[in-house]
Amino acid sequence: MVGSIRNMFSRIAQARPCGFAAVLMASIALLVVLTAAAFLVGSSSVSFAELAAWVTGGQVSDAAKSILTNVRLPRVLAALLAGAALAVAGAVIQAVLDNPLASPNVIGINSGAGLFVLLAAAFFPQYLWLPPLAAFLGALVTALLIFGLSLGANISRLTVVLSGIAITTVFGAGMNTIMIVAPDAYIGSANFLVGGLSGVLMRDLWWPAAYIVVGLAVAFTCGNRLNIMSLGDDSAHALGMNVRGNRLGLLTLAAMLAGAAVSFAGLLGFVGLIIPHIVRFFVGHDNRRVLVMSAVLGAAFVVGCDLLARIMFAPYEVPVGILMAFLGGPFFVYLIMRNRRGGLD
Amino acid sequence: MTSERAIELAGIRFSYNREVPFMKGLSAAFSHGKVTSIVGPNGCGKSTMVKLIDGIIRPFAGEVLIDGESTFDMGHKERARRVAVLAQASRPPAMTVEALVACGRYPHLERQGRLGPRDRELVEEAMCLAGVERFRGHDLRQLSGGERQRAFIAMTLAQDTRVILLDEPTTFLDIGACHDLMRLVRQLNEQQGKTIIMVIHDLDLALRYSDELLVMERGRVTCAGGVEDVLAEGALERAFGVNVSAHEGAFGKNYAIFPK
Numbered sequence: 383m384v385g386s387i388r389n390m391f392s393r394i395a396q397a398r399p400c401g402f403a404a405v406l407m408a409s410i411a412l413l414v415v416l417t418a419a420a421f422l423v424g425s426s427s428v429s430f431a432e433l434a435a436w437v438t439g440g441q442v443s444d445a446a447k448s449i450l451t452n453v454r455l456p457r458v459l460a461a462l463l464a465g466a467a468l469a470v471a472g473a474v475i476q477a478v479l480d481n482p483l484a485s486p487n488v489i490g491i492n493s494g495a496g497l498f499v500l501l502a503a504a505f506f507p508q509y510l511w512l513p514p515l516a517a518f519l520g521a522l523v524t525a526l527l528i529f530g531l532s533l534g535a536n537i538s539r540l541t542v543v544l545s546g547i548a549i550t551t552v553f554g555a556g557m558n559t560i561m562i563v564a565p566d567a568y569i570g571s572a573n574f575l576v577g578g579l580s581g582v583l584m585r586d587l588w589w590p591a592a593y594i595v596v597g598l599a600v601a602f603t604c605g606n607r608l609n610i611m612s613l614g615d616d617s618a619h620a621l622g623m624n625v626r627g628n629r630l631g632l633l634t635l636a637a638m639l640a641g642a643a644v645s646f647a648g649l650l651g652f653v654g655l656i657i658p659h660i661v662r663f664f665v666g667h668d669n670r671r672v673l674v675m676s677a678v679l680g681a682a683f684v685v686g687c688d689l690l691a692r693i694m695f696a697p698y699e700v701p702v703g704i705l706m707a708f709l710g711g712p713f714f715v716y717l718i719m720r721n722r723r724g725g726l727d
Numbered sequence: 728m729t730s731e732r733a734i735e736l737a738g739i740r741f742s743y744n745r746e747v748p749f750m751k752g753l754s755a756a757f758s759h760g761k762v763t764s765i766v767g768p769n770g771c772g773k774s775t776m777v778k779l780i781d782g783i784i785r786p787f788a789g790e791v792l793i794d795g796e797s798t799f800d801m802g803h804k805e806r807a808r809r810v811a812v813l814a815q816a817s818r819p820p821a822m823t824v825e826a827l828v829a830c831g832r833y834p835h836l837e838r839q840g841r842l843g844p845r846d847r848e849l850v851e852e853a854m855c856l857a858g859v860e861r862f863r864g865h866d867l868r869q870l871s872g873g874e875r876q877r878a879f880i881a882m883t884l885a886q887d888t889r890v891i892l893l894d895e896p897t898t899f900l901d902i903g904a905c906h907d908l909m910r911l912v913r914q915l916n917e918q919q920g921k922t923i924i925m926v927i928h929d930l931d932l933a934l935r936y937s938d939e940l941l942v943m944e945r946g947r948v949t950c951a952g953g954v955e956d957v958l959a960e961g962a963l964e965r966a967f968g969v970n971v972s973a974h975e976g977a978f979g980k981n982y983a984i985f986p987k
Binding site: 606607609610612613614616617619620621622623624666667668 | 781782783802803804805806807808811812813814815817818820821822826827830831833834836840841886
């Protein structure tokens with residue numbers, strides 16, 4: 383059974399010479415379709431004609447307009463931003479740490495960001511610009527912890543992952559404490575810990591959106607450096623790269639992206655882990671391609687998952703993070719099994 | 728004016744462990760236009776010397792000069808435009824031969840690393856010189872050890888430097904592939920005028936394919952010069968505790984190495 387699935391996958395992989403442009407266009411098409419569906423579907427549905435009119439600035443009924451502008455738009459935008467940011471952060475982290483198991487949630491960056499967001503919300507709820515900044519700081523602190531750790535000689539990939547779990551546990555305890563001591567800290571805080579997009583408002587999005595747009599633009603220019611880094615530290619150095627400086631800079635970038643996403647979406651896990659792997663499966667290991675594709679597919683993935691989360695148990699709604707954990711957990715196990723002989727230690 | 732010395736190390740003091748001094752005033756020089764092998768027993772400081780030249784480690788005192796200029800005053804990319812270093816083989820990256828060779832242009836490119844027409848020409852030329860142009864689309868992980876090492880050499884050629892430093896290039900290669908690679912080294916030296924410095928474990932290869940030898944023991948250079956002179960001095964015998972004797976054989980000079 384497993385063998386036949388593997389055969390099927392390797393056959394798909396061998397039939398891969400579909401060009402990068404084709405894969406990219408297909409992914410963008412998927413993204414557009416899912417985004418349109420995310421606007422249409424919900425507890426009160428909107429027709430496609432109404433959506434088209436709204437997008438093109440035509441006549442729309444007040445009810446439809448209100449739903450699209452106040453309910454659907456922030457939510458879809460949040461999903462797009464979070465998906466792109468977390469997937470690209472994951473691709474960067476996997477390349478920088480040369481570790482296929484790493485991602486913002488696995489190495490604890492998300493929980494670092496989450497803790498700082500809750501701290502900001504508990505103590506300075508009046509500043510709207512603070513949570514994204516706090517999230518960035520929290521993510522950065524965690525990234526630096528992991529970076530410092532990875533400098534040590536002979537640190538295995540698994541050790542990095544285990545350290546991430548330890549960090550997540552401690553920061554998770556911190557977050558739970560804040561929620562008990564300051565229960566008003568974060569509206570929809572039940573969603574925050576698993577990651578959800580239901581309570582997101584436009585005003586929560588402006589600052590993180592700015593961070594994410596800038597972060598993505600910078601990340602897209604870094605593909606070649608990541609390629610050089612993949613040659614190994616000594617080779618990258620021999621080619622004239624300041625390896626440590628670049629690694630630090632790129633981890634900071636990943637922290638910024640992941641932190642910005644966490645500040646409004648909560649601890650959305652596993653996008654950053656899964657998407658880069660799927661992308662590499664289709665377009666190979668050239669990081670210039672991987673980064674762009676990760677952004678598109680990451681956005682599509684979260685929009686799609688959020689859509690599913692809304693309709694699967696309607697009228698109940700599952701936070702999208704729960705759905706993604708169901709997908710991500712087994713995938714993580716699969717990666718561990720696949721890498722068992724691939725030198726995790 | 729370019730100095731005759733491609734690379735010079737002067738008065739290097741260095742140690743991995745501050746309590747135990749390792750290099751106490753190491754000096755060495757490599758001439759332009761030669762193939763020089765650095766040989767010596769394990770732990771003598773061969774790889775440390777490569778790291779010093781490459782700037783991965785900084786000495787506590789002393790200087791590393793490339794064409795008479797101190798590497799400490801150079802940026803990383805500037806250094807990489809003068810000396811190409813092929814690091815010891817590690818896990819092969821997941822990329823095609825052509826992509827790997829293109830990495831050699833990195834020190835010449837702006838930050839986004841887009842190749843210009845001249846860069847593409849040089850990549851093409853490097854692949855042809857190293858004889859890997861027919862593998863251009865192959866994933867490195869699918870190649871044999873010898874082919875892969877040639878692809879890495881092509882990367883250092885694309886770097887377009889006068890000096891190429893190879894750190895144990897024949898490790899993990901079978902005997903045929905070793906000789907094949909060494910012939911490529913000679914060819915690059917003789918036809919492209921590359922100055923080649925290599926750290927090599929196999930004495931037979933070092934003696935057979937080098938112009939000059941540099942013998943190291945315990946963090947210092949004990950003998951340096953032409954292969955015949957070094958042999959005559961008995962420096963290899965002292966360093967490795969072996970007897971080396973040269974014989975004229977059917978295929979040229981042979982070196983027989985026996986334990987003392």
